[in-house]
Amino acid sequence: MDKGDDVIQSKKIVVLGATGTIGKMALDVLKKLKNFKVVGISAHKNVKLLLKKKIEFPDAFTALTGDRVEGVDFCGEDAIEALMEKTLPDQVIVGIAGFAGLKYALTSAKYSKRLCLANKESIVAGGNFFLKNVRDSNCEIIPVDSEHNAIFQLIEVEKSPINSIFLTASGGAVRDVPVERLKDVTPEMVLKHPIWNMGARITVDSATMFNKGLEVMEAHFLFGFPSDKIIVVLHPQGKVHGMIKLNDGTVKMLASKADMRLPIAYAIHYPKRIKAFEGFMPFGEFTFEMPDLSRYPALRLAYECLKEGDGARIVYNAADEIAVEAFLKKEIHFTHIYKIVERVLKNGWPKILDDYESIEAVDVAARRLAKEMVRRCC
Numbered sequence: 001m002d003k004g005d006d007v008i009q010s011k012k013i014v015v016l017g018a019t020g021t022i023g024k025m026a027l028d029v030l031k032k033l034k035n036f037k038v039v040g041i042s043a044h045k046n047v048k049l050l051l052k053k054k055i056e057f058p059d060a061f062t063a064l065t066g067d068r069v070e071g072v073d074f075c076g077e078d079a080i081e082a083l084m085e086k087t088l089p090d091q092v093i094v095g096i097a098g099f100a101g102l103k104y105a106l107t108s109a110k111y112s113k114r115l116c117l118a119n120k121e122s123i124v125a126g127g128n129f130f131l132k133n134v135r136d137s138n139c140e141i142i143p144v145d146s147e148h149n150a151i152f153q154l155i156e157v158e159k160s161p162i163n164s165i166f167l168t169a170s171g172g173a174v175r176d177v178p179v180e181r182l183k184d185v186t187p188e189m190v191l192k193h194p195i196w197n198m199g200a201r202i203t204v205d206s207a208t209m210f211n212k213g214l215e216v217m218e219a220h221f222l223f224g225f226p227s228d229k230i231i232v233v234l235h236p237q238g239k240v241h242g243m244i245k246l247n248d249g250t251v252k253m254l255a256s257k258a259d260m261r262l263p264i265a266y267a268i269h270y271p272k273r274i275k276a277f278e279g280f281m282p283f284g285e286f287t288f289e290m291p292d293l294s295r296y297p298a299l300r301l302a303y304e305c306l307k308e309g310d311g312a313r314i315v316y317n318a319a320d321e322i323a324v325e326a327f328l329k330k331e332i333h334f335t336h337i338y339k340i341v342e343r344v345l346k347n348g349w350p351k352i353l354d355d356y357e358s359i360e361a362v363d364v365a366a367r368r369l370a371k372e373m374v375r376r377c378c
């Protein structure tokens, strides 16, 4: 650890989704830092791992959003609220995956000063409603999603107007499979991500680019750029995580190892930067090209959804999650994922949603419809 880090006072931090991919990495980061005290950890169902983590972080209260279990401090729907009330953390790392992240991110914002947000669904589904609530709670968001974290870092220090932003995409595990053969790719093939080590859904979403579609929406709300100023580029090496183009055409890039511990460490220390991990990677080859939309129709669909309004974004996320689950269970083909989402979107959805109940209702309805579409595909 750098000498200068000692001047930061010890901060209380809660890790939500502590047993998931991001949560485990966050705890790995926090284990090495003396200036943070982990006061709370949560999980949805994985009690065994939650209690194992509790041994490593004995000061942490535990919360389980699933059913009540002996030995866990807070359980059930209100567990996160109870955990926040008890610990009043300075920061919360929101590592929960999926739509549930929205509710718990809103709760966290009420009690904490900073959300280190890895849950993209809260921004995609919550949109302006979510951002306004977080702002009204006097809480700041530091994005942990690697592309957004990179763009946040670039924008942070830029004094000139920014013309557009670039999100990089690896193209996923089946990027070299001919388009006409994508129908036959298996979950085993798709789950072998070439660069990042992530959860199953996001790895599938990376191959379809639904993940990048969600990230375009996330970037729109986080940074306020219109959709035509958010450009996705294929960068198979996964070394550059975000870029900004300035008015004179200059492009600034952020490059580091593809290791989520770097954006996590940055988000919790911001505005400081610490050297807890070696982020430098050998330069080697850097290539950038525009993605082929016939291979990644989900990307085009994301831009359409952004124009369609609040309901469409919620549906894009919810229907995809259901379709990905079905693909992983081998109930549908890989290419059915896009078709299901597209069909559910055609149902027509509300353009403006400004309360949690209406947002949740659209999410529930979209999931129900997507399940019906899955049954028809089987």
Ligand code: MG
Pocket (backbone or CB within 6 Å): 145, 146, 147, 148, 215
């Ligand atoms: Mg990302």
